[in-house]
Amino acid sequence: MTTRRDFLKKLGSGAVALVGVQFLSGCEELVFESKVAGAPLSFMTPAEDGSWYWQSGNGIAKDDAPDIAPEDWTLKIRNNGNRVGGVSFADLQALADNGESLSYWKTMRCVYGAYVGPAATTFVANGIFTGIPLHRVLEEAGVDPDANAKLRVFGADGFSSNIPIGRAFDAGPSPLAPLLAYELNGEPISRLRGGPVRLVIPETWGYKNVKWLDALEATPSDAIFGTYETERFNPQTNPSVSAETQRRIDDPGQISLASVVSDPNAVSATLKGPDVTIAGASFAGGQKIVDVQVALDDGPFESAQLKGYEEMLDALSPAQRELAAECAQQSEDWPFVGVWRTWTKTFSGLAPGDYIVTIRARDDAGQAQSGDTSQPLVIAPEVRVPFRVT
Template sequence: MVVETPREGRHDEIEAIVDAKDGGVKPVRDEADKYTVVGAAARETFANWLTPVEEHFVCHRNDIPDGDADAWTVSLTGRVEAELSIGEIEDRYPAVAVAHTMECAGNGRGQHDPETGSVQWGFEAAATAIWTGAPLESILRDHGVESAEGTWLTAVGGDPADGDDVFARSIPLEKAIDDCVLAYEMNGEELPREHGYPVRLIVPGWYGVNNVKWVEELRVADAMVVQGSLDRPGEHAYWQQEAYRIHPRETDPATNETIEAVDTWEQLEGGVDHPYTFDANVMSVIGTPDGESPATPKADGTVEIRGVAWAGDDAVDRVEVSADGGETWDDAELFGPDYAGAWRLFRYDWNAEPGRHSLVSRATDELERRQPATISAPDAWRKALENDEYPWNEGGYAANAYEPNGVAVEVGSAADSDGTE
């Protein structure tokens, strides 16, 4: 069993990251005192489509490895046997750029009542970047992998654990071949160390835990990672089979070698006993107004509400906004870039009356799944879905309730405007 013990070095890492990102991020409370975690410092991050590296959240458990691109290799194991240098990954295969909304599976954990352990995220652990790298399809087919049906790809990180666990995550090979890349650039720049340098797996639209940093092994096999499935010492299955599973309190999830339903929400609706966190649930966040200062209407009396919405592998179909805490709703307009696996911008011209208002947004995906209002009490479990609630779960994973992400805004008079639009 993996034990969460404090890691003194994380404090120095956090300070260095905050300093390097020039105030675009801020530390997040970590009850385990184990994780290196920083999140977007300003709500306005969520008013723009592309997240600058300086504002992109960071989350990892182990120390950042001393990666040297000239010496680093990625081993292909299981059904294939090969070793690739970073130079081969960059030069031998086509370079593709993918837009990906990365969201920590624990985003919203701090909104659970009672609190669950570990990192107490609000909504700040989500971001969209452009990741450039080699498509996994090209790499795997080059090494004879043709069929994806019933097959899994396990990525192993090269970050050194202070215990005996190995950070390994499995995704269906079908997803890996469809749109995943081994990335070596982020927003057109060399991959930063805290984001996985020299090479990281990018799984568009899926929770951040699946996007393994510092990749050193890719294993093609018939099953997800289970204990003993890797040719190395240590505990192999914790991060797949125990952590990042959605379940009620005091429950030990059963190990599965494979599952049929990988859509996280489908699993929540009964597809898997204790769901795995794979693709992201439908979600939205208002970026502006940010509530930090009074909002002044334009000459026509309106205030633009702008934000982002995403839905994992699925498309966002609709975003609604409310200026009265969810009592009444109006449709917002979706606009801007529209890429699979990345969030959409939304906006709404709000006829704002002077005074204090509670702004919230809720998104609906193409499968008619809509953000619930709140997070349930612990004992509700899956019955919560019937009551417009997201199930409280012991790990605090995959939460997407809209009320906790609302923003209180003070609206001034249009007469206070300087006349500009």
């Protein structure tokens, strides 16, 4: 057991990498003051506002989010500045009716996300996206991947990003194609989730999955491009950002190996003993999570209980199970690449007092979280959460 004084000493000396609830520009600012037990995360995050997090790369308010009716939506496609095609919502529906749609699980994570709290405040969520593979419309427009380096992506809110042209045509760490997505969890993507159509790329941070999709432009230039890439993470205007960080934000923009804790749902929560269950989720953009280790104070690390495929299905409604059956990922692919795994770890017989729990995940590439904070865009540091038992 750790005393409060010992914990504060460690925190002051920098010996504890404490990651709590933080709200940074680009994500919704929420007042989160709960200091009680939380709850395990559902494998499928409800798409409703308040469950799925709100994020705006331009910092716009919800009331100012673009409101585009499907019948009014058109995607403009340009090749080196020249318009070469356009796609309407009806065009996407026609492709879907022809059997060309694709559905898959995707863990969405804001690059500014926190590590303790419910999904809506840690800015991470998991759901099933359905849409038309991006390469399908690029091929139809005559975009040549061999003549271009990047695909620039523009949202109706003025936000922009980019992906390597090869990834737009499927080559990447995930075996799944980027999507022009129009459904989330079996329902039309709502206005606040970026509808009627948004870009979805399996392994990438949220900012690469541009919402309110408006235009695509293939270009032979490999210059860094995008709102986050050139504004938020620019070492020339932000001295805290290194050139290496900017490069990783630009390409590959891949979600780091990380863990979040949902129970307790706040730093320094007060929990009822003597048995305490810690719960959360771990994920890595281009890899599978194979183990999550949890330690109490200075005790040994022990494996948490990772939810299995059948447990995941059992927690879904009948309609959700039908939707999951249509996904590209199935039981033989479990655990899924780039998709979170939820877990729990119970500590029994805890005496009243103050404790610190440490969580670290490991992926199938052999990468593991630790106390190292030097490469947070590749491997996020282990999560350490103090709590009190009564």
